[in-house]
Amino acid sequence: MDALLTLNAGSSSLKFALYAAREADAPLYRGQIEGIGTAPNAEMTDASGGVVDTPELPASSSHDYAGLVGWLIALIGDRLGLTLVAAGRRVVHGGPRFAAPVMVDASVMAEVERLIPLARSHNPHNLAGMRAVAETWPDLPQVACFDTAFHRTIPWVGRAFALPGAVTDQGIQRYGFHGLSYQSIAERLPAMAGDRATGRFVVAHLGNGASLCALSDLKSVATTMGLTPLDGLVMGNRPGQLDPGVVLYLFEELGMSAVDVRHMLFAESGLLGVSGVSNDMRTLLDRSDPGAKRAVDLFVYRAVREIGAMAAVLGGLDGIVFTGGIGEHAARIRSSICAGAAWLGVALDEDANRRNATRISATNSTVEIFIVPTDEEGVIARETRRLCAA
Numbered sequence: 001m002d003a004l005l006t007l008n009a010g011s012s013s014l015k016f017a018l019y020a021a022r023e024a025d026a027p028l029y030r031g032q033i034e035g036i037g038t039a040p041n042a043e044m045t046d047a048s049g050g051v052v053d054t055p056e057l058p059a060s061s062s063h064d065y066a067g068l069v070g071w072l073i074a075l076i077g078d079r080l081g082l083t084l085v086a087a088g089r090r091v092v093h094g095g096p097r098f099a100a101p102v103m104v105d106a107s108v109m110a111e112v113e114r115l116i117p118l119a120r121s122h123n124p125h126n127l128a129g130m131r132a133v134a135e136t137w138p139d140l141p142q143v144a145c146f147d148t149a150f151h152r153t154i155p156w157v158g159r160a161f162a163l164p165g166a167v168t169d170q171g172i173q174r175y176g177f178h179g180l181s182y183q184s185i186a187e188r189l190p191a192m193a194g195d196r197a198t199g200r201f202v203v204a205h206l207g208n209g210a211s212l213c214a215l216s217d218l219k220s221v222a223t224t225m226g227l228t229p230l231d232g233l234v235m236g237n238r239p240g241q242l243d244p245g246v247v248l249y250l251f252e253e254l255g256m257s258a259v260d261v262r263h264m265l266f267a268e269s270g271l272l273g274v275s276g277v278s279n280d281m282r283t284l285l286d287r288s289d290p291g292a293k294r295a296v297d298l299f300v301y302r303a304v305r306e307i308g309a310m311a312a313v314l315g316g317l318d319g320i321v322f323t324g325g326i327g328e329h330a331a332r333i334r335s336s337i338c339a340g341a342a343w344l345g346v347a348l349d350e351d352a353n354r355r356n357a358t359r360i361s362a363t364n365s366t367v368e369i370f371i372v373p374t375d376e377e378g379v380i381a382r383e384t385r386r387l388c389a390a
Contacts, residue, residue: 003085004385005088006088040057040068042057054079089130089144095175103144149179158222176223177209177225181205185215192359197218200318204323207236209236209238209324210303212224234302277289345367348365349361
């Protein structure tokens with residue numbers, strides 16, 4: 001059977017999925033490799049959720065993506081008996097150039113590399129996987145799908161920072177992220193919300209990375225992340241919205257270096273920094289110490305505040321969709337956020353919320369509330385299929 005491969009490369013992990021090349025949105029297989037750079041291990045399941053026995057990872061895979069790609073070649077062809085015809089991948093930052101998925105070539109890889117300063121925790125790993133596939137499977141078509149592309153419909157006032165024009169002209173603007181997640185929600189929303197789907201929705205992608213997106217007519221009109229994935233909501237390790245004067249103070253008064261500040265903002269802040277305990281919402285919800293409570297309260301407060309801002313941009317609110325690891329599984333967080341947004345007409349069905357039902361709005365709610373699992377891999381597979389067939 002001909003198959004498509006989707007890849008989502010992180011700093012220490014590689015998620016992958018295999019889809020039929022010409023039909024069906026459901027994956028044939030899903031898998032991930034964790035511990036890259038230390039002690040990598042792999043796991044994979046089939047379409048029914050059954051665990052698939054995988055070959056041992058080569059020693060070289062503990063240090064680079066090339067070994068992982070070689071392992072995937074053997075797995076797909078020898079163990080699974082599939083013929084790979086194309087690969088699609090998530091790229092976090094596409095900058096001003098990429099407004100849609102593209103076929104990968106040398107110029108695309110060069111631009112992804114140029115954008116590394118805007119997504120240092122993501123683009124280097126996206127690029128490493130892209131190059132590894134190009135080197136190992138040079139004739140295999142590759143498609144790059146950009147998280148920033150979905151937000152290109154945001155009007156100028158929603159993208160611009162009030163900075164000198166010479167700076168803005170260098171591409172310094174709000175780009176937004178989690179675009180593949182938001183696209184997956186926008187594609188499925190009509191089936192759940194009917195005619196209301198084209199109205200005023202806020203999608204809350206809540207996880208270790210977290211953001212909001214305001215949808216109007218199923219298009220992005222505002223989002224909380226900015227030039228980089230640091231802005232907006234409180235996240236697992238990132239602070240979200242921050243007075244730029246704080247960064248100046250860290251440099252000028254505390255004598256911190258750029259490397260130290262970058263590490264603090266990307267690795268030591270957010271839920272971890274506030275709680276002093278963990279970046280994992282599950283851990284924090286299970287604890288009763290003051291630090292954990294403060295972190296949870298701040299996460300909820302900022303989400304409620306930004307939902308209000310999104311509603312203001314939209315001119316009202318017809319629906320909220322929760323997605324991402326926290327959005328899909330943390331009933332207490334959803335309940336607290338909805339309580340804070342009650343002034344917008346939000347009323348939660350607490351029983352449905354506890355059950356993680358798809359629709360969790362109460363009958364008296366003027367705002368529809370849904371839980372929708374995100375499916376970034378499905379979006380990548382569909383875009384790869386579309387471009388390779390063109």
